[in-house]
Amino acid sequence: MARSTERVAAGAPLLQVRDVAVEFQTIDGPVHAVEGIDLDLAAGETLAIVGESGSGKSTTAMAVIGLLPGNGKVTRGSIMFEGEDLVGASEGVMRTIRGRSIGLVPQDPMSNLNPVAKIGSQIAETLLAHGLATRRDVDRKVVETLAAAGLPDAAARAKQYPHEFSGGMRQRALIAIGLACDPKLLIADEPTSALDVTVQKTILDQLDRMTSERGTSVMLITHDLGLAAERAARVVVMNRGRIVEQGPARQILEDPQHPYTQALVKAAPSVAAVRLRPDVFRASASSAPEPDIAPAEEATDAEAAVVAGPTAPAPVVGAAAAEGDASAPDYIIEVEGLTKVYSVRGSKEEFAAVQDVSFAIPRGETVAIVGESGSGKTTTARMVLRVFEPTSGSIRFDGQDVAKLKGGDLKQFRQRVQPIFQDPYSSLNPMFSIERIISEPLDFYKRGSSKERAARVRQLLDDVALPQTMLRRYPSELSGGQRQRVAIARALALSPDLIVCDEPVSALDVLVQDQVLTLLRDLQREYGLSYLFISHDLAVVRLISDYVCVMKEGRLVEAASSEEIFTNPRDPYTRRLLASIPGNELDIAV
Template sequence: MADNHAQQSPANPQPLLEMRDVQISFESSTGTVEAVRGVNLCIYPGQSVAIVGESGSGKSTTAMSILGLLPGTGKVTGGQILFEGQDITHFNNKQFEAIRGSQIGLVPQDPMSNLNPVWRIGTQIEESLKANNVVPGSQRHQRVVELLEEAGLPDAARRSKQYPHEFSGGMRQRALIAMGLAARPKLLIADEPTSALDVTVQKTILDHLEHLTQELGNAVLFITHDLGLAAERAEHLIVMHRGRIVESGPSREILRDPQHPYTRRLVTAAPSLASSRIQSAREAGLDTAELHSHGAESADAAPVIQVRNLTKEFDIRGQRGEKKLLKAVDDVSFDLRRGTTMAIVGESGSGKSTVANMVLQLLQPTSGSIIYEGQDTAQMSKKELFNLRRKMQVVFQNPYGSLDPMYSIYRCIEEPLALHKVGSRKEREARVAELLDMVAMPRSAMRRYPNELSGGQRQRIAIARALALGPEVVVLDEAVSALDVLVQNQIINLLAQLQEDLQLSYLFITHDLAVVRQTADDIVVMQKGKIVEQGTADAVFDNPQQPYTRNLIDSVPGLHIEIGTGANLGLTE
């Protein structure tokens, strides 16, 4: 067990925050659940600390206890939480309100549920300024604009008058960051602050946070499952597993030489670190086929989908003349080779999802063609299109929004089979059981409902559903971006295995280049609706032709970190 008090900071002997042997439990219908067991940690002024671990490891619970925001029946049942030497463990709500925001700020994880949909963004930030009494009334509006600019939002004055639904996920997250920093707290708790963001935006925001913390001397506690991000952004790393701290120490040291088997698993699974391994192996002239999910054996494979001069224009309401049409996709052409993975990468708004929706026949192209196995989909009859649906399936980004909450898991997976009249009831039941096995879910999950599952489990169900009809092409729209590294790694391996077993072709839509490095054979880079670069994964990563591509690659957190040797991570087996 690591000694977490070894975090001495000679310049500031007085810790800003200290947790001593903290225990947190929840009451459930079946009894007491111990969520956090004996956590010790120190954070000094101006220090950045990251807690990493998968969902359910207790990292968010630990962070929320500092703010007195434990959900439901959660209670600190043992130990002490000291903030600036004062014991805040059993503060009442009024006492917590006095330090929340002004002393300890929070950037929560999910931008959708943490912004009020009926209030303008500016009003919501103004509220946090008002609540913490930091800016006189007359200057609040100006301060809101400054905060939004600080958080990296262009055209902040206009944006402040908009509502959350008019913002992209990344923009909403920036608004939350502006709120968290509004009162200049001494400690900022950032709970997965950038999990919904593009790498370039993520880098901008994290650079900005770093700059602010250095300037203001405030400390940051990151809660994240992205080890690359944690290692790049935090000086000190705390690894949690099942409610306990299993390892703690300076970030780079832990990555170079992880001691605990669980930390080793995390380091092995982290996509950015895996990409960095692929990169350094290539630079050392080693064969990367071992590290890649599959090699170039399908280099001469015939295309299963050919996209030619695809264009999509949208009408903008209320605009006239040239501004009336938005070209979301502009003359895009590529081939998806059978049995391979093609990644379409780019920032939010680059048009990548629009391309995917046209390939899936969910959107009609303005011009251009999509040819599936030699046949132009625009010429297909209704019946042929219905059959095409069977051969082409999709796994969406948000595991919370893509499953019907009223359907049991069995019904979610069985529905496409019933719709396409596949097999008898008994055969369908057997197929659902087989699909659950394929995605490593217990068969008992059939009787459960989506709200009883974690995000990673829901995404497995979505994959099972996509595979139900035995498709040839699967479109993965940000399919692993919402998942923990270990779960993400399992799902990437699962997808690679399924691809090999079933000869699947994947169209992978993502902004996560670390995942692309691990999974893709070919890459198409999109910017503002156009393709700016395309080629094999190795060619694009080793020798990007465009500054835009280079910037995307350079923004991957942890890509340039020297990490432990293969021997120490058990990668030599």
């Protein structure tokens, strides 16, 4: 390792990356993941690196901290940190630098926290390893570290395990570990990608406070361009292992020069979504319902389907239809008074995850349910799928009470209502080929002959714009966007009428996300599909939904057309959700 014996010159960047290339050895030969990267990061500055999956942004960060996989190495260039070149540094030197001088907040808290170790002991391990605490005072410093990360009742939280924390609390714990040693540089790799907007804002505000108080530099890896523009002084845009554009954050996002950056901005739902996709809205603000005053009994149009909540009556679906009124809305599913109550282990208390929720989905339309983590939206979706049994209330699918379905009727229901789950990595069987994954529901329900099933699988691949060569591949050989397309193909296999989409694009970068949302919309137009769309990303919801139900603490607080919710929100909670969207104030010219 080339080491400097002099201190860093005054005004010099804390981090200088020059002409860095990273190569991975694979069975098919070397893969050049990063080519000729040049960037600077000043002391106390926040720099965002953005780009789609596979662009090299995380590889660049891992090269800086010396955590490349065993088959990866820096093949040329220099990484100067405080005047010392980290390229070629021994593992012993890097262990000293990691944590103490360069901290890391990784993306997935569940896979980066030890599930069998208490949170406090994981922070203590970091402090003790770098000599920043003794056995005598480590417990006190652990509590101080957790409190600084914004965790309430830090002393009690230190004694808990990761599974006892919410997603936001786990992310705070990772931030606490990353900043425990007061590093000069913090690498935050997608630190809030799986969190809802309000929790995301709270955590990022806390991270901003902690780093600015300590003068910490931040390298923020993100696919959210609005977040990058809002939180970083400068933005670096990467594509296929190269930097294509970099400069002041607002300038890059408001006036992108490179075609790739322009494509990213155009595809990003979190940046001025309405101006990017004005054509997707079919519902108009003028026809939106009045949730507090328009009773569902008087409904004569589809907007009344989503009039629901604590102060609004459940929709009375059959009134107009029973009288032969042809103008009555045609609902694929009607939910009335849905409630789910859980017993609290070790207590006589009960927890109501969903309370008196009512809504209906017009056939061929999309109803989105939004809200923070713990609001009850996923529990509602799983009751619609009949994965969970409701405590009370009713779900009617095509006029049939779902709770009473048995035998052949239940089997038919499960064919007509299909799910698409959030994580394309865990929702596909890694031991099955893509052909077997898509054909599995056809085989189970014995749809057609083996020849007809094979033809159906090939047709489904065409429908989701995947090449036939994918049939023999396995999920591990596909990108995240390709995996999610396979999941969509599987959901379409049985020609369902309703698809329940539970956070289907939250794990995808903006370009792939845009492709998947466009695919869902095109399939809806072609096959007349109805969607129940669950999401914490309000910008995505604005692109895809016709109607929106807003949930808070298990209840519906507001429901209306998508246009009405986003242009004229009435409940303070809805307004707070909208105000938390990263980059919602940016003026994007596309």
